[in-house]
Amino acid sequence: MRQCDAQGYYSGYANMGANPDQDTSEQSFLRGTQLANDNGIVTFDTIDPGWYRGRARHIHYKVFLGRKTILTSQIFFPDALSEYVYLKFPAYTHDEERDTANPLA
Template structure:
């Protein structure tokens, strides 16, 4: 498989923290500390500034998961929003990339709606049954990286801004996680950019109020890079191999 291109230095225009944690409560170790326990070869393959390389705890998949049976990296299906590239690097407990691991990604659109379900929205009157926007899966490349082209997720009542993912290190095994975004960046986008600023209602849940994020306990920051009008979110997902 072709290794996805990845810049080795931070964009100098702006670097913003992305809370990259999953529920479960275990402490996460920064890459620069954990890498001392990994082989030099494994350490050299890790995404720079991408957060953690310690076993990633599980979290709930939520009520809106289904397998769209779509192997694709571009998942927007024309949904409007601020461009976002998500790169998830799947590694084992020794920080070795897992080539070929399957990664599923799904999240809500700029107005807080998921594809494929009825009864959404503030008035529970939005039905997206039969649609598959903002969903897809990819195989990790030789560096363990799965890349998705999507949009910055919106919000809906009771949850802070987040993206869901599943990582399948091998057939029959899966772990489920979520990644969270800094409130200041979310608020800036939601208040100034269309279509985020065109929706009704009032955002009621920030990071500090989100039950899933709160139960996750201590976490570390990964990286959001800004490039022109788009962003890039990076996260290392460490899973145990079977055996």
């Protein structure tokens, strides 16, 4: 699992997001690996992801079988929920308007 924080920054990168001076290359927040239980179920707790220019709000994930990747995908969120989060919670406030909506909304 990998996702950005409330302001749209990923750990492990420099010069990305709304503030090009933000450098998270030495950090590893909001990344993780979980092992499935005997029923193949995985759970994790995280925060609501923020957004960054050119992308709808999302969480990345990969499913591995042994050392072989069998699935790489993303979880997207309904735009109505995104708007609620952006308006209700100050940590998600940006100086600019979101430019990309959920492609499936």
